[in-house]
Amino acid sequence: MTGIVDWSIEDLGVAGVVRPVVxxxxxxxxxxxxxxxxxxxxxxxxxxxxxxxxxxxxGCVGLAAPQIGVSAQVFAxxxxxxxxxxxxxxxxxxxxARLVEASQWQxxxxxxxxxxxxxGDVKRAGRVVVAGALxxxxxxxxxTDGFEARALQHEIDHCTxxxxxxxxxxxxxxxxxxxYL
Amino acid sequence: MPDDARVDELxxxxxxxxxxxxxxxxxxxxxxxxxxxxxxxxTRLRGHFAMxxxxxxxxxASPSLEDVEAAIAPxxxxxxxxxxxxxxxPESAPEAPGGHYVLSVHGADRLGIVASVTRGLxxxxxxxxxxxxxxxxxxxxLVAELDLPAGTDVDMVHERLSxxxxxxxxxxxxxxxxxxxx
Numbered sequence: 001m002t003g004i005v006d007w008s009i010e011d012l013g014v015a016g017v018v019r020p021v022v023x024x025x026x027x028x029x030x031x032x033x034x035x036x037x038x039x040x041x042x043x044x045x046x047x048x049x050x051x052x053x054x055x056x057x058x059g060c061v062g063l064a065a066p067q068i069g070v071s072a073q074v075f076a077x078x079x080x081x082x083x084x085x086x087x088x089x090x091x092x093x094x095x096x097a098r099l100v101e102a103s104q105w106q107x108x109x110x111x112x113x114x115x116x117x118x119x120g121d122v123k124r125a126g127r128v129v130v131a132g133a134l135x136x137x138x139x140x141x142x143x144t145d146g147f148e149a150r151a152l153q154h155e156i157d158h159c160t161x162x163x164x165x166x167x168x169x170x171x172x173x174x175x176x177x178x179x180y181l
Numbered sequence: 182m183p184d185d186a187r188v189d190e191l192x193x194x195x196x197x198x199x200x201x202x203x204x205x206x207x208x209x210x211x212x213x214x215x216x217x218x219x220x221x222x223x224t225r226l227r228g229h230f231a232m233x234x235x236x237x238x239x240x241x242a243s244p245s246l247e248d249v250e251a252a253i254a255p256x257x258x259x260x261x262x263x264x265x266x267x268x269x270x271p272e273s274a275p276e277a278p279g280g281h282y283v284l285s286v287h288g289a290d291r292l293g294i295v296a297s298v299t300r301g302l303x304x305x306x307x308x309x310x311x312x313x314x315x316x317x318x319x320x321x322x323l324v325a326e327l328d329l330p331a332g333t334d335v336d337m338v339h340e341r342l343s344x345x346x347x348x349x350x351x352x353x354x355x356x357x358x359x360x361x362x363x
Contacts, residue, residue, distance in 0.1 A: 023318075023320070024287060024320045025287065025288045025289040025290075025319060025320050025321075025351075030288075030352045034350060115317070115320065116317075117317040117318070118315060118317055119321065123359060159204060161352075162354070163287065163352075165285050165287045165322055165324075166285045166287075166352070166354040167285075167354075167356075168283070168324055169283065170311065170324065170326050170358065171283075171311035171312055171313040171324050171326050172282055172311065172313065172323065173327055174313060174315060174322060174324055176315065176317075
């Protein structure tokens with residue numbers, strides 16, 4: 001098993017292209033993504049595109065394939081430098097990711113590049129064990145917490161066709177980002 | 182009860198273009214009349230400020246409905262605010278022995294989303310206790326908190342709502358409300 005700390009963007013062997021980010025209510029965001037072959041060259045390109053698009057997007061800590069219009073279980077995460085992050089694994093991409101364990105639930109506010117004008121209060125596990133495949137490598141499993149755990153759950157949701165809007169805590173848990181004055 | 186009788190519970194709504202001081206203006210009028218502002222919700226809706234509130238007066242010195250209307254009238258005189266004052270009968274919160282749920286609906290804006298979804302819930306006796314909608318460009322979002330009567334087949338409610346959502350081309354999620362008490 002390849003450890004997530006051993007993986008780097010260089011392992012993809014291909015340069016990513018910045019792709020346009022899809023916004024709700026685009027149906028691709030509501031469709032469960034297909035499982036992928038993590039060694040398929042097309043998936044390596046998709047992974048590189050996700051990282052490239054994430055890196056040029058201000059404040060973006062994660063981006064899932066449906067958000068660039070591809071219904072597939074692939075996402076990129078990087079919470080490096082985020083003030084709410086504790087454990088940080090740097091930049092990584094996961095395919096076919098799933099939660100193995102989830103605990104220490106806590107409410108926090110989330111936004112999403114695909115829902116740019118709203119934020120929501122969502123309860124997420126503060127500690128998770130996640131399994132998935134690193135593109136170009138084999139299966140991996142790792143433990144994380146805090147903001148990286150939240151980002152992973154948000155991206156895994158994208159891969160199953162869910163948005164944070166599907167998990168907000170109540171009628172007063174969605175907020176307008178813009179000020180209409 | 183005749184209109185000029187002393188009242189002990191009033192429902193008041195105020196809505197108008199948002200500006201600093203609307204709440205202070207209304208609350209000062211009510212305080213000046215000895216009216217207690219009990220349950221209320223106040224929020225900004227697309228640049229309009231909306232207040233809905235229940236007020237109670239002291240049992241021995243409640244102002245009349247007309248007194249309250251007259252005191253609020255100066256706030257609405259320039260047309261920037263609309264206010265209504267109505268007498269309501271004191272109600273205790275109804276028992277809700279069933280399950281508490283949160284419903285999320287989102288999708289492309291179109292006519293009738295709220296009507297169709299809430300009708301689907303009403304068919305099962307679902308009682309919505311709080312509901313917010315937001316239109317963000319072409320994205321329409323509805324989040325509701327609701328009670329379902331004890332013994333409700335929640336899977337059937339979910340099937341019904343899914344059918345409604347399919348017909349509307351929107352996404353729907355129904356899940357138990359978190360009721361952690363810390």
